[in-house]
Amino acid sequence: xxxxxxxxxxxxxxxxxxxxxxxxxxxxxxxxxxxxxxxxxxxxxxxxxxxxxxxxxxxxxxxxxxxxxxxxxxxxxxxxxxxxxxxxxxxxxxxxxxxxxxxxxxxxxxxxxxxxxxxxxxxxxxxxxxxxxxxxxxxxxxxxxxxxxxxxxxxxxxxxxxxxxxxxxxxxxxxxxxxxxxxxxxxxxxxxxxxxxxxxxxxxxxxxxxxxxxxxxxxxxxxxxxxxxxxxxxxxxxxxxxxxxxxxxxxxxxxxxxxxxxxxxxxxxxxxxx
Numbered sequence: 001x002x003x004x005x006x007x008x009x010x011x012x013x014x015x016x017x018x019x020x021x022x023x024x025x026x027x028x029x030x031x032x033x034x035x036x037x038x039x040x041x042x043x044x045x046x047x048x049x050x051x052x053x054x055x056x057x058x059x060x061x062x063x064x065x066x067x068x069x070x071x072x073x074x075x076x077x078x079x080x081x082x083x084x085x086x087x088x089x090x091x092x093x094x095x096x097x098x099x100x101x102x103x104x105x106x107x108x109x110x111x112x113x114x115x116x117x118x119x120x121x122x123x124x125x126x127x128x129x130x131x132x133x134x135x136x137x138x139x140x141x142x143x144x145x146x147x148x149x150x151x152x153x154x155x156x157x158x159x160x161x162x163x164x165x166x167x168x169x170x171x172x173x174x175x176x177x178x179x180x181x182x183x184x185x186x187x188x189x190x191x192x193x194x195x196x197x198x199x200x201x202x203x204x205x206x207x208x209x210x211x212x213x214x215x216x217x218x219x220x221x222x223x224x225x226x227x228x229x230x231x232x233x234x235x236x237x238x239x240x241x242x243x244x245x246x247x248x249x250x251x252x253x254x255x256x257x258x259x260x261x262x263x264x265x266x267x268x269x270x271x272x273x274x
Contacts, residue, residue, distance in 0.1 A: 002145045003054065003093055010053050011097075012104040019045050019069050024078035026274065027099065027107035027227075028267075029218055031114035034234065034256050035081035037264055041070035049082075052101075056094050058082035067098075073271035078102050085214055087192040092142035096221035100151055103225045109166075109274060110222045111267065112231045115252045116186065116212030117195065117239030119204050125238050126255060128263060129182040129210055130170050131162055131231030136188040136216040143224055152224040161223045166230040166270075173269035179262050184209025186233055188216035197241025211239055230270065234259050 022045070030037055038044075048066045049055040058065035064081040071077065080102075084095045099110065118125060147154040167183075174181035187208025189195055195203070195211055203211050210233045222229055236255035237247055256263075 003097060005148050005150050007054050008097075008100050008104060011055065011101045014053050015047060015067070015101070015105060018047055022069055022076065023106040024069055024076045024102065025107060026075050026077045026109045026111060026271065027080070027102040028077055028111045029080045029083050029099075029113065029215075031083065031214060034113050034115065034263065035064050036260060037072070037267060038064070038066075038068040038079040038081040041068045041072055041077065041079055044068050044070040055098065056084050056090055058084055059088050073268045075271050075274060077271070078105065078107055083214055083218065086139070086190055086217070087213060092140060092144070092217045095217045096142040099218045099221045099227075100225060103151070103222070103227060108227055110218070110227045110229045111270070112215050112219060112229065113234070113263075113267070114186070114212050114215045115234045115236040115256055116210040117200070117237055117247070118235035118242070119187070119200060119211055119239050120184070120209050121242055123182055123235060125235055126259060127182050127235045128179065128259065128266065129184050129233040129235055130167060131186045131215075131233055132167060132183050133162060134186045134188060134216045134219060135206060135208055136220070139188075139190060142217045142221045152226060156224045158220070158223060161219050161229060162231050163228040166228055169270050169273045170230060170232070170266070173266060173273060177265055177269055179266050181266070182209070182235070186215060186231065187211045189213060194247045195240050200239040200241050203239070210235060232263070232267065234263060
């Protein structure tokens with residue numbers, strides 16, 4: 001469907017009625033098994049997606065499906081515990097809807113996280129990757145349809161969707177914490193089936209370092225409406241064909257649980273430096 005600016009504003013107004021003048025500055029989209037950061041928000045106000053006008057439900061495993069407002073590392077945040085995916089049956093405008101609403105609420109920075117398959121054979125499952133760029137060439141854009149000028153221009157530049165300044169913040173934080181941090185390109189695929197070994201080889205040839213089923217649509221929408229963006233991938237498993245074993249969603253959730261401490265320490269350190 002094509003949303004109107006009035007619908008985005010209706011969602012924002014409903015949320016404002018629940019958060020009593022609180023103005024979030026940093027939006028956080030937490031992926032599979034990584035939503036625990038929303039549980040440590042201080043003085044939290046949680047709003048299930050189902051209560052917010054025009055929001056969709058999040059049905060993926062490990063996604064609580066709610067917005068949490070409060071403070072983390074001294075910053076006013078809006079944390080999405082779970083996201084919407086195209087594979088759940090949603091259009092890209094629906095997948096990215098929440099990002100624009102958070103922009104209307106005052107967020108000028110977006111931190112996105114995901115769990116994805118590792119394409120680089122010399123890296124390891126369990127590594128963290130700083131996203132420096134993304135590839136989403138083979139599907140429509142969340143900006144398809146009539147442009148909404150209140151958010152941005154018809155043909156937005158995408159040269160630096162992931163903000164270089166924030167990448168430097170992440171590198172500095174990782175170095176101070178002695179957390180190894182890979183850097184690479186996130187390659188978006190639709191899902192919900194995992195990629196075939198042949199598709200993973202194609203991703204590698206096209207320049208992808210990690211492959212997953214989320215993030216890229218929200219980042220495009222956030223870039224369109226002028227947000228600075230920082231992205232992290234948990235390389236939860238080796239992508240199809242690298243190891244002689246099948247892939248499973250439980251593997252992703254187990255990897256997220258194992259990386260909980262280093263991931264949360266890194267994100268919180270970045271928040272402190274913003």
